[in-house]
Amino acid sequence: MVLGNSIVVGRGGNLDEPPFLWDRxxxxxxxxLTGAPHRAVGGFKSPNNHLILLGCEDESLGWTGLTxxxxxxxxVDSWASAVTSTAGAFELSAGSRIVGGGWTGFQGTVFTxxxxxxxxxxxxxxxxxxxxxxxxxxxxxxxxxxxxxxxxLWWLGHDMQVRRYRGGTPEVVPCTVxxxxxxxxxxxxxxxxxxxxxxxHGEIWVWCSTGSAQLPDRAAVYSDREQCxxxxxxxxxAMCDRSGPLRxxxxxxxxxxxxxxxSIIDDSPSYPNDAPLARPWxxxxxxxxxxxxxxxxxxxxxxRLLVDLERVAAPGDEAALxxxxxxxxxxxxxxxxxxxxSLATLSSETEVTDLRIGMRSFELEFSxxxxxxxxxxxxxxxxxxxxxxx
Amino acid sequence: xxxxxxxGLWPDWTGVSDPxxxxxxxxxxxxxxxxxxxxxxxxxxDVGGTQIGVDVNLYGRPNMIAVCSRxxxxxxxxxxxxxxxxxEPSVDSTLITGTRWTLTDIAGGADGDQRRHRAGPGAHGGQxxxxxxxxx
Numbered sequence: 001m002v003l004g005n006s007i008v009v010g011r012g013g014n015l016d017e018p019p020f021l022w023d024r025x026x027x028x029x030x031x032x033l034t035g036a037p038h039r040a041v042g043g044f045k046s047p048n049n050h051l052i053l054l055g056c057e058d059e060s061l062g063w064t065g066l067t068x069x070x071x072x073x074x075x076v077d078s079w080a081s082a083v084t085s086t087a088g089a090f091e092l093s094a095g096s097r098i099v100g101g102g103w104t105g106f107q108g109t110v111f112t113x114x115x116x117x118x119x120x121x122x123x124x125x126x127x128x129x130x131x132x133x134x135x136x137x138x139x140x141x142x143x144x145x146x147x148x149x150x151x152x153l154w155w156l157g158h159d160m161q162v163r164r165y166r167g168g169t170p171e172v173v174p175c176t177v178x179x180x181x182x183x184x185x186x187x188x189x190x191x192x193x194x195x196x197x198x199x200x201h202g203e204i205w206v207w208c209s210t211g212s213a214q215l216p217d218r219a220a221v222y223s224d225r226e227q228c229x230x231x232x233x234x235x236x237x238a239m240c241d242r243s244g245p246l247r248x249x250x251x252x253x254x255x256x257x258x259x260x261x262x263s264i265i266d267d268s269p270s271y272p273n274d275a276p277l278a279r280p281w282x283x284x285x286x287x288x289x290x291x292x293x294x295x296x297x298x299x300x301x302x303x304r305l306l307v308d309l310e311r312v313a314a315p316g317d318e319a320a321l322x323x324x325x326x327x328x329x330x331x332x333x334x335x336x337x338x339x340x341x342s343l344a345t346l347s348s349e350t351e352v353t354d355l356r357i358g359m360r361s362f363e364l365e366f367s368x369x370x371x372x373x374x375x376x377x378x379x380x381x382x383x384x385x386x387x388x389x390x
Numbered sequence: 391x392x393x394x395x396x397x398g399l400w401p402d403w404t405g406v407s408d409p410x411x412x413x414x415x416x417x418x419x420x421x422x423x424x425x426x427x428x429x430x431x432x433x434x435x436d437v438g439g440t441q442i443g444v445d446v447n448l449y450g451r452p453n454m455i456a457v458c459s460r461x462x463x464x465x466x467x468x469x470x471x472x473x474x475x476x477x478e479p480s481v482d483s484t485l486i487t488g489t490r491w492t493l494t495d496i497a498g499g500a501d502g503d504q505r506r507h508r509a510g511p512g513a514h515g516g517q518x519x520x521x522x523x524x525x526x
Contacts, residue, residue, distance in 0.1 A: 007458060009467065009474060024458070024465060026476055026494040176400050180414065192453070201419060201428075215451065218416070221428075226420045228398025232429060233416040237452040238468075249434075251452040251468055256443035257434040257477065257491075281427045283415035286400065291391055314430065363413075375426045379393040 008051065008076065014039050014063075019053070021076060035077045039063050041143060042110075044103040048121050049074050050086070050128070054110055055098035058089055065097030068110065068119060070129065086128050092117055094133050100143040105151055106165070111140030113158065116165065138163060138170045142191040147204065149197035150224055154204050156182070156195065162206060162222065173222060177229045181208055181220040189214035196241050198248055200261065201225070205232060207239070215253050234279070263373050276314040280369040283376075287361040289332060290383045302328060302362050304382030305353045307346055313372040320370035322346040328359025350377075358386055397423040437482045437490045444493070449473035466491075473497045 009030060010019035016038050022030035041055035050070040058067040059081060069089035072078035081087050092098065095112025102109060108119025108129070116138040120130045139158045140146055146155035153165040154173075160182040162173045175182065185193065189209035193216060197204055202225035207216040219232040239250035239260070248260040262276050290300025305326065313320060324346050330338040344353045346366075364379070393410055397420040400411040412418075412425065419428040433441035444452060450471025458465045466477040474497040480490040 007467070009469065020474075022474075022496055026478065026492075026496060029496050030474060176398060179401050201421075203419070221419065223398075223420060226397050226423065228396075228420055230399050230419050230428075231414075231416040234429065234431075238455040240455050240457060242457050246457075249455055249457065249466060250431075251444070251455050253446070253451060254443065255446040255452060255470075256441050257455075257466075257468070258431045259434055260429055260431045262432045263428075263430045276430045276432050279417060279429055279431060281415070281417035281429075283418050283425055284413050285393070285395060286411040286413040288393060288410050371430060373427055373430060375421070376424055379395070381391055381393055383391060 006076070008033070008043060010040055010043065014041070019043065033076055035079055036071070037067075037069055037079060041098055042100045042102065044101070044108070046070070046103060046108065046119075046121055046129075048123060051076050052108065052119070052129075054101050058091070061091070064091060066092045066095065066112065068092065068098070068108075068129070068131065088128055090129070090131055092131055092133075094136055095139065099140040100146060102148075104148045104153060106134075106153065106167075109153060111138070111146060111155065114139040116140075116153075116170065134165065135170050138165070142193055144194035145190075145206070147195045147197050149199065149204055150202065154195065154197075154222075156193070156206055160185070162204075162220075175220060175222070175229055177220050177231050180231060181206070181210065181218055184208070184210035186214065192216055194238060196239055196248070198241055198261065200247075205239070207236065213253075217253075276317075276371040278317075278369050278371050280367070281374075282367040283365070285364045287329070287332065287334065287363050288381065288383075289361050290359075290385075299330070299358050299360055299386045300383045301386060302326060302355065302357045302359070302381060302383050305355070305364070306350070306380040306382075307353070308350045308377030308379070309346065310375045310377065311349075311372050313370075317371040319347075320368060320372045322366055322368045322374065324353065325365040325367075326353075326355065326357060327363050327365070328357040329361045329363075330359055332361045334363070395425075397425075434477070434491050436492065437480050437487075439487075439490075442477060442491050442493045444468055444470055444473065444475055446470070468493075 007022050008019050018033045018036035018038055020030040021033050037056035039057050040053035043053045045051055050073055052070040056067055056069050057063045067089055072085040072087040079087050094115035097113055099111045099113055101111055110117045115133055116135045118132050118134050122130055141156045141158050155163055157163055163170045164173050185208040193208045195206050204222045205219040207219040209216050211217055217235050221230045221232050235253045236250045237253045241248045250258045250260055324344045327339050327341045329335055340357050342355045342357055396411045399414055417429050418425050436442050452470050454469035456467045463479055468475040475493055476496050477491045477493050480492045483490045
């Protein structure tokens with residue numbers, strides 16, 4: 001490999017300094033790559049052993065924000081272009097600055113603030129690499145808000161739309177949870193967001209900051225298998241996936257390290273010494289209307305609720321309960337001033353709850369803070385007309 | 391009656407004739423159309439059983455975690471605003487304890503040194519030797 005056993009890491013913020021090289025020996029510290037261009041915003045290694053930096057200073061033009069520059073083949077410190085060297089550079093033509101990129105299934109992939117470009121290996125003796133624009137409506141929002149999963153590129157654009165590229169034209173993936181995630185992100189904090197996949201579940205996690213602390217505290221999660229969105233809420237400063245049976249790793253905003261998805265229900269073993277931590281979860285249904293002829297004129301009674309669920313508890317958490325809240329509204333909308341609420345708890349197996357709420361529409365809420373995996377099955381509700389004898 | 395909820399979270403009630411939906415929630419994923427709780431987690435610990443972590447008060451918030459696999463064992467890079475650490479599985483791990491980790495500062499120097507690190511858009515290309523170059 002071009003870098004042998006070494007790793008290149010860079011500082012950010014358009015700083016006037018080169019990236020750093022570390023030889024993967026914990027006894028050694030990382031050292032600045034003398035001679036490498038400054039101000040890179042990203043980088044990767046091509047399969048033909050070129051170290052490529054994105055958005056760095058050009059040899060003659062200085063910093064333009066659009067420079068793609070690579071070192072002599074098989075080296076990390078030989079950047080001067082010469083007849084005897086394969087080092088070189090070019091400027092992208094679309095956009096005003098490179099935001100990020102990496103080597104993906106689409107070869108070199110570079111996002112600017114307005115476009116998506118591809119860098120193709122030529123393996124010739126003259127140009128070495130060739131840029132081409134894949135899309136001009138596909139700017140990247142922030143350096144880490146993209147990932148590759150399932151043969152596609154995923155990223156968050158400046159318009160707060162998640163896009164997917166599988167060849168052809170990038171597609172917008174409509175988001176149903178934007179109001180609780182992206183829409184609360186400020187321009188000041190959007191650069192702290194990041195995106196990664198959870199390959200074991202076929203998901204894309206898009207982290208964003210929604211609080212005044214401007215730290216990532218929740219992720220909009222898109223399931224590429226179920227084609228639907230959910231929300232993950234954890235205060236995580238950074239997170240990454242590990243492929244195969246290995247679980248994702250994360251750093252909390254307090255600096256502590258966690259392993260996620262240490263679950264039982266997905267067939268990965270959880271040993272007692274795994275010592276899972278409790279985490280909160282919550283699920284609320286939309287309104288359920290009572291099956292009466294004219295909803296406006298008749299009320300219904302929710303008299304029984306049958307919830308089919310399966311729980312697999314971590315050791316010591318077998319007695320965990322699920323809080324169930326059933327709320328009835330006296331109209332077909334959530335008019336909070338005119339409601340009745342009934343509380344119950346669900347334990348380990350299929351549960352029947354008897355109650356009596358007379359209203360026009362109903363909603364269900366499930367929540368807990370536990371170390372238990374819960375899978376919900378079918379939900380049956382016994383609803384009858386008011387004053388019915390049956 | 392059977393409540394057939396549609397998978398996924400939806401912003402709001404969209405119409406009387408629409409089927410029931412799950413409206414809001416968190417730490418729930420959908421598998422085969424059914425809700426399943428997500429995200430059981432655990433702490434990464436050192437040999438003594440203490441959760442490992444980096445100092446955010448001295449070196450700023452973490453902004454990168456990247457797994458770099460190699461034949462002799464994985465290395466996990468943790469980049470902070472002003473520091474770079476590597477976490478490795480400890481050789482003192484046992485079947486009883488599970489994997490325990492050691493955390494090493496590889497930025498070197500004191501705070502303010504030129505070798506302070508702010509690791510960048512990591513997690514891409516880790517298999518190829520280059521982890522990251524650029525801003526976080």
